[in-house]
Amino acid sequence: MSSTTVRVRFAPSPTGYLHVGGLRTALFNYLFAKHNNGKFILRIEDTDQNRFVVGALENLIGALKKMGLDFDEGVGVGGDFGPYIQSERKALYHKHADELINSGKAYYCFCTSERLEEVRQKQIAEKRPPMYDRHCRELTQDEIKEKLDQGIPHVIRMKIPLTGEVNFTDLIRGEVSFSCKILDDQVLVKSDGFPTYHLANVVDDHLMEISHIIRGEEWLPSTPKHVLLYKAFGWNHPIFAHLPLLLNPDRTKLSKRQGDVAVEDYLAKGYLPEAIINFVALLGWNPGSEKESFTLKELIDSFSIERVQKAGAVFDISKLNWMNAHYLKELSNRDLTGLCIPFLKEKNYDTSDYDKTLKIIIAVRTHLNFVAEVTNYVDIFFRPSVVFENQEAEDLTKTETSKKVYLSLLEIMNSESSIGKENFKGIIKKVQEQTGVKGKDLFMPVRIALTGEMHGPEMPLIADVFGKDECIKRLKAVL
Ligand code: GLU
Numbered sequence: 001m002s003s004t005t006v007r008v009r010f011a012p013s014p015t016g017y018l019h020v021g022g023l024r025t026a027l028f029n030y031l032f033a034k035h036n037n038g039k040f041i042l043r044i045e046d047t048d049q050n051r052f053v054v055g056a057l058e059n060l061i062g063a064l065k066k067m068g069l070d071f072d073e074g075v076g077v078g079g080d081f082g083p084y085i086q087s088e089r090k091a092l093y094h095k096h097a098d099e100l101i102n103s104g105k106a107y108y109c110f111c112t113s114e115r116l117e118e119v120r121q122k123q124i125a126e127k128r129p130p131m132y133d134r135h136c137r138e139l140t141q142d143e144i145k146e147k148l149d150q151g152i153p154h155v156i157r158m159k160i161p162l163t164g165e166v167n168f169t170d171l172i173r174g175e176v177s178f179s180c181k182i183l184d185d186q187v188l189v190k191s192d193g194f195p196t197y198h199l200a201n202v203v204d205d206h207l208m209e210i211s212h213i214i215r216g217e218e219w220l221p222s223t224p225k226h227v228l229l230y231k232a233f234g235w236n237h238p239i240f241a242h243l244p245l246l247l248n249p250d251r252t253k254l255s256k257r258q259g260d261v262a263v264e265d266y267l268a269k270g271y272l273p274e275a276i277i278n279f280v281a282l283l284g285w286n287p288g289s290e291k292e293s294f295t296l297k298e299l300i301d302s303f304s305i306e307r308v309q310k311a312g313a314v315f316d317i318s319k320l321n322w323m324n325a326h327y328l329k330e331l332s333n334r335d336l337t338g339l340c341i342p343f344l345k346e347k348n349y350d351t352s353d354y355d356k357t358l359k360i361i362i363a364v365r366t367h368l369n370f371v372a373e374v375t376n377y378v379d380i381f382f383r384p385s386v387v388f389e390n391q392e393a394e395d396l397t398k399t400e401t402s403k404k405v406y407l408s409l410l411e412i413m414n415s416e417s418s419i420g421k422e423n424f425k426g427i428i429k430k431v432q433e434q435t436g437v438k439g440k441d442l443f444m445p446v447r448i449a450l451t452g453e454m455h456g457p458e459m460p461l462i463a464d465v466f467g468k469d470e471c472i473k474r475l476k477a478v479l
Contacts, residue, residue: 006038007211009074010064011201013045014056017262018063020315021216021246021254024280028243029214030069031281031303038211042074043204044085047194057085063263067273068296081208086200093195096203096233097156097188105232106188109136110147110154131184132157156189158198158229166224171212171241171305178224186225198222202229205238214241214305241305244284245312254315266320270339270371275324284313293326321369328368337361340374347375349382356381356465363461377457381465386452386474393448397478401437402445408434409446410475419468424460449478 010026012018033040042064044057061076073079083089100106109132120130137159139147147154160183167177188199195203205213220242230237246254260266266276278294286309287294287302294302328336337358344351351357364377388394396402408431413419416427428446432438448454450462450471463471 005211006033006036007041007209008033008038008214009041009043009205009208009210010071011043011045011204011215012060013048013051013197014053014060015051016053016056016059017264018060019261020263020266020280021261023063023067023263023276024246024283025214025216025243026064026069027067027277027280027299028285028303028305028308031299032212032214032305033072034300035303039072040069041079041081041208041210042071042077042084043208044075045197045200046085046087047197047200049087049192049194059264063267066267067263067277086195086204089200089204090194092207093189093200093203094193097195097199100158100188100232101156103232104159106156106158107137107139108144108148108154109157109185109187110139110152111135129182134185137185153191155187155191157185158188158225158232160185160225160228166227168223168227168237168240170220170223171239172244172308173220173242173310176220176223178221180224183224183228188229198225198229202226202233206230206233206235210238212239212241214243217242217245241308244309246283247312247314249314249316251312251314259315259317266370268372270343270373271320271324272327275320275327278327279320279323283315284308292323325369328365328371333358333362333365336365336371339371343372343374344378349375349378359461359465363457363465367457380451380453380456380462383452385477386449388448389453393452393454396445396454397448399445401435401441403479404435405431405437405442405445406449406475406479410472410479413468413472413475416468419463419466419471421460421464424463428459450474 008029010022010029012022012026030040032038042061044060046052046057057075064071071077073081074084097106101108111132115135116132119133119135123130123133136157161180164180165177166180166183167175170176186198187196189195204210223240223242227237248254248258250258252258254261263276267273274295277296277299278292281294281299281303282292285303285307288307331339337354340361341351341357344357360378360381361374363381364374367377368374388397397406409427412427412430412434416423419427428442432442435442443459444454447456447459447462450459450466456462466474
């Protein structure tokens with residue numbers, strides 16, 4: 001592929017948030033562009049005024065920025081093919097719709113919504129696929145003129161050939177063919193004067209010199225209409241590549257009901273952008289090797305459309321968690337603490353003692369899949385005194401063996417100048433030597449005395465957070 005030809009676009013309709021499927025589309029376009037020294041363009045498809053959401057555009061751009069996907073051209077960046085917002089390009093669509101009317105490839109339709117509904121109901125009753133019955137397709141020039149003069153509301157529809165097939169090659173799906181019989185005379189311009197997605201999308205992809213259309217499989221049924229539109233205009237169409245659907249683990253289409261689908265929700269929970277990108281890159285693409293961990297740069301180097309699969313890709317949250325945990329492990333203690341503090345503050349944990357907070361994070365960090373989870377593990381460090389998690393825990397502190405352990409531990413701790421992760425194991429060893437108690441019988445009572453719980457972070461790290469005085473205070477309390 002020549003290095004100057006690749007121009008791809010991410011063309012979202014601003015719905016208020018960035019869907020993980022949208023991110024996957026944006027990412028694959030980005031990777032394809034960067035891998036081929038091409039341009040990555042952001043175009044906003046906002047011609048459906050009913051779906052207008054305040055602030056949606058800003059959210060979308062903000063989320064893409066946080067994910068590290070930079071555009072070469074488009075909304076917020078500029079470029080030679082603007083404006084990049086479809087609502088600012090209305091005149092262009094009208095001009096092109098008129099062209100199709102004049103060449104007989106499109107026609108005015110004056111049918112009322114009541115009539116269309118009647119037709120639809122009748123078709124449904126007759127078990128036929130609901131489609132426009134082409135009532136206005138054969139109106140005479142005089143009839144059309146009369147209706148236009150009367151100001152009767154109308155749309156513009158595409159004249160789909162009555163017979164034949166539409167064929168095109170898809171980089172992922174191979175040869176694709178649709179019979180014209182199943183294609184509706186698609187509305188191109190709505191009665192409010194706005195173009196439909198189909199017209200605007202085709203006109204823009206052509207005028208913006210898009211070389212490859214990489215988008216989700218849900219758009220595949222629209223593609224034959226687009227191919228016919230390109231033909232009607234006398235244009236070559238870009239190369240198509242339809243990405244596999246994203247699925248829930250039960251293989252239904254990915255839906256909000258089974259978990260979060262907004263990228264912003266994952267960011268808000270403290271998933272790292274790098275981890276999300278790495279995870280999303282593997283939704284339908286594979287590198288052809290065992291390697292699973294990729295930086296954005298590595299993804300650019302390895303990406304190829306040929307390795308995108310046809311079959312739906314399952315969005316497996318446990319894999320995302322695993323991936324994110326992997327990225328969290330790479331962070332320094334201080335960086336991770338910095339990320340945790342806002343989540344702790346939010347739940348009213350006192351983080352004013354930075355060193356203590358740092359030690360807490362060191363103690364709990366191996367448990368974290370994502371940063372927000374930190375608040376699940378820190379209670380033990382902030383309670384003024386031990387709260388037993390259950391009766392079993394409390395009972396365990398009262399056995400003869402436990403008492404023996406506590407007394408010995410108290411004595412040894414008192415003799416140490418400080419207590420922390422460096423000497424905690426040695427202290428426990430001494431207790432074992434002194435009391436003859438070992439293993440679980442030794443560790444469990446100590447853990448419960450310090451935290452009230454039977455499971456949790458490593459003991460030396462817990463001791464490190466509390467220090468000598470607090471450890472002794474807690475031991476005395478159980479005794
Ligand atoms: N506006 C469409 C969307 O919301 C774009 C589909 C396409 O890429 O053609 O996804």
